[in-house]
């Protein structure tokens with residue numbers, strides 16, 4: 382049970398949501414809205430209900446999944462808010478994973494020029510990553526998170542008890558962001574993680590959440606609008622996002638963290654080829670990620686499409702595709718570039734790693 386303070390909000394970790402009713406009372410809100418999907422309604426809402434006790438609220442339920450992180454779902458949410466005659470002095474509680482947090486925060490921040498919201502992340506990924514840092518938004522066309530804004534919540538409540546009902550695949554997806562945080566900023570946490578050889582039987586998630594959150598907190602605090610240092614958090618995401626976007630269009634979609642795991646292998650390879658990362662570090666990282674994540678079939682015929690998706694990435698400056706490279710385990714360099722040929726070579730490296738040459 383602890384708290385982490387950022388400039389204008391607090392992250393409460395495992396404090397049983399105890400102070401949530403106080404927040405609601407102190408804010409003199411005229412209405413409380415809870416956003417859920419069908420899974421968080423079934424598994425997480427009963428826990429929240431116990432805490433909220435006598436507090437009345439309006440429930441808005443949307444369909445789960447990245448393919449619903451769209452403007453159409455936002456219209457459904459805004460229509461509900463209009464129908465309920467929601468005013469500016471309402472409070473939005475986002476009870477769910479990164480999709481609910483990103484989209485609920487986006488809807489709240491744009492409704493009547495912005496109403497307050499609180500993030501209650503219920504997946505590992507949203508607990509260590511998506512719920513803090515103020516990035517909100519939705520996917521548009523084939524491009525992930527292409528419409529959105531920066532806006533901080535009033536508070537974040539991270540409760541590891543929600544993870545008890547989370548499927549293993551979702552836990553493993555969130556674990557990719559924990560790996561990423563260690564690789565860019567914390568070599569000792571990497572040592573701890575690389576000793577976890579059987580993720581399926583691992584159950585001490587609470588021990589990993591706080592150190593991982595602290596890394597993200599430290600980075601976003603220094604660079605809230607991603608002008609420099611915060612780009613470190615994009616390690617694995619340039620290639621990962623492109624692979625995720627492409628996979629979304631197929632009948633074999635990838636979870637966010639599964640795509641980032643692919644991106645981290647490829648971008649570690651690029652870091653090595655550009656002379657920043659040693660061969661032994663590359664091997665160590667690749668072997669561990671390969672051991673933890675299943676192979677995703679990448680088709681060399683899709684490499685051009687992947688490059689085009691990378692070119693559309695909002696992290697780019699001008700025409701060059703922007704990367705964060707590792708300079709060792711626990712250190713990195715932002716604003717890096719490389720040739721298209723090398724990017725394709727890194728995708729081939731991923732394939733060979735799993736399939737052998």
Ligand SMILES: NC(=O)c1ccc[n+]([C@@H]2O[C@H](COP(=O)([O-])OP(=O)(O)OC[C@H]3O[C@@H](n4cnc5c(N)ncnc54)[C@H](O)[C@@H]3O)[C@@H](O)[C@H]2O)c1
Nearest residue numbers: 420424445478479480503504506507511516543546547637
């Ligand atoms: N804003 C940011 O800084 C940031 C950072 C990283 C990722 N993201 C975004 O986060 C999203 C991915 O988030 P995610 O991995 O949490 O996926 P998600 O929100 O789709 O949730 C995954 C699945 O788990 C279910 N679920 C959630 N909590 C549960 C629980 N406690 N028990 C059982 N089922 C539960 C959900 O209904 C869903 O089916 C992506 O859209 C990504 O772009 C945002």
